[in-house]
Amino acid sequence: MTPQLAGQIELFVQVVIAGLLLGGLYSLIGLGMSLIMGVMRIINLAHGELMMVAMYITFLLFSLIHMDPYLSLFVVLPALFLIGAALQKYLITPVMDVESVLPQNQVLLTVGIGMVLSNLAQMVFSADYKSVPVSYASKTIYWDVNVGGQTISLSFNFPFLVAFGIAIALGAALFLFLGKTDIGRMIRATAQDKRAAAIMGINTKRITYITFGLGAALVGAAGTLLAPVYYLYPAIGGPFTSKAFIITVLGGMGNIAGAVLGGVVLGLGESLGSVYISLGYKDAFGFIIFVLVLIFLPKGLLGKSSV
């Protein structure tokens, strides 16, 4: 094997690794939105802003008491769960109950919630860019592989690797929760048929609070995991909301396994596209995949909607 070919292989494998690791994070963002979509049938357009809130909590804990971002997951997850559940209980449910001209006005409400959150963040923290400068932010694990007589050196960024692992763990936990616990079964029943679930004696309102809380906690986890490798500012939510939306549609609205797949596909698509086509169109790839899936697989990559 020539060194040139080895170089090409190294580039390709490295890009695939980067895409997969990024995809893990994207999956976590998509999972939360997919869950909410499956149960409430609404798109939560404040999803990215909830992630922003989680990032600021992580930032605060780090800068005030120097809490490690990964440790702060134990604060962020419950906090975001409560915020999410409260939003659903006090804002979204009352709007859902009202008969209105616009059938989807809860969606508009989430846009408003998003604006309020990002403007609150700007009032409290100003528009400055903040960061969570942990010592291991650019820690990298190198792995040399021998392929046909040539050494290929692969690198894995430590925070991305951890984020990927935690994303997988949370995804698996969610599966178990939905499949094995009573509350999980109630959530699935509500997603399948809200009215029938209510007849069976399920308190569907309470289920919606829990679901929104869970969705918020999941995207909050993504925010916390992203904090060490990225930066934060009040308007950071917008682009991530649109990513979450793409992932949710890719995976089939409300399909949990689909959301994981959608996240990985988006991560890979962005990475490969940016190297082999053009980095300038990075965001366009997501949307191209999105449009193609809508046209050819309107029910998402996995084809069925099931929480």
Place this chain on the structure above:
Amino acid sequence: MKKTLAAAVAALAMAAGPAAAQEKVVKIGVPLPLTGAEAKFGEMEKQAYEMAAEEINAKGGVKGHKISFDIQDSGGKAETATAIVEKFVTINKYPFVVGEYTSQCSYSVAAVAEKYKVPYLVVTGAADKITQQGWKYVYRLNPPASLYNLGVFSFFETVAKPKTIAILYENTDFGNSTSKAMKEYCKAHGIKIVLDEGYQAGAVDFKPILQKVKSERPDIVYMVSYLMDASLLMRQSKELDINPQAFIGGGAGHTLPEFLQNAAEASEYCMSATLWTPQVKYPGAKEFFDKFKAKFGKEPDYHGVEAYAAAYVTADTLKRAKEWTPEAIRTALAATDLMTAFGPIKFVSWDQFTNQNRMETLVLQVQKKKYETIWPKEASSAKYVYPAPKWRDRK
């Protein structure tokens, strides 16, 4: 003419408002991004305008009037900026518009100003095309993006003499203009461009493209980024152990105080083109920096001083204008010859540029987690480190 005059008088009366009946105020319209991704810069500039207005008013204001900047939030969106300026011109009847931040917004505002024949002073929007349209009412305080690199070019010729370069730039008016100038320079001077890629601002992971940079082993990695992409690019370059002779930024993102915090040790020895540092020898430069830092608890970069200087240019123009109508203000603005904390301001036309201020640009380098001016030599505060040591040899 009489009609415009009457309108202007009415505008001034209206702007002054009933509350300030005894105290006369002249208002100037300023669109700025106070929310959105560029809000940080909008905020910094707003503080600088207000600080300058306070100083000017403390010294008696302009012709017995207090100067006040009516700062409106454009959110960094060209459509909103356009709408704000339409309102400034048609409803508020302000005879003078100043400001905006991004090139896209400045360009849109300039088109509106030209349409309504109201003078507009561009303060930070740097894309070349803004002052290449032959517009009569558009003046620019900052140099065009293609000249941001002048200091870097002179550094190349005297010290670096690179043979290969990789160019990464943000896909915006600013990124395109700045990198285009760099590409033309490289072509003219026999520097081989091994990679030339535009990217979308705000990406989480630049490693795929940096991997490509690494495989090309360029002497120089040149990057143009407006915001925090700069620090991610540096951090991830360190991660991938990319070792060119120097990393050079095209201004903006690489000159932010936040760049030092976020990129931390990965920012060390990174160079950047810049328009201004507190170490320049213009009168009031250091005073501005110290006062701003004391007042707002954070360091201003060149965007802050641009806004500060723009406020002084505005006051100076209003002082010299025979009357406060768009025409008279434009005439006065064209005749500006003022020394500011940002540097000397004078509007000239050359090549395709019209009404454009021209100035020397600098090169800075991060040394021991601080920005030091390293080029040109006369203006330097520290000696350059070139080539930069390899990542593994540091510490």
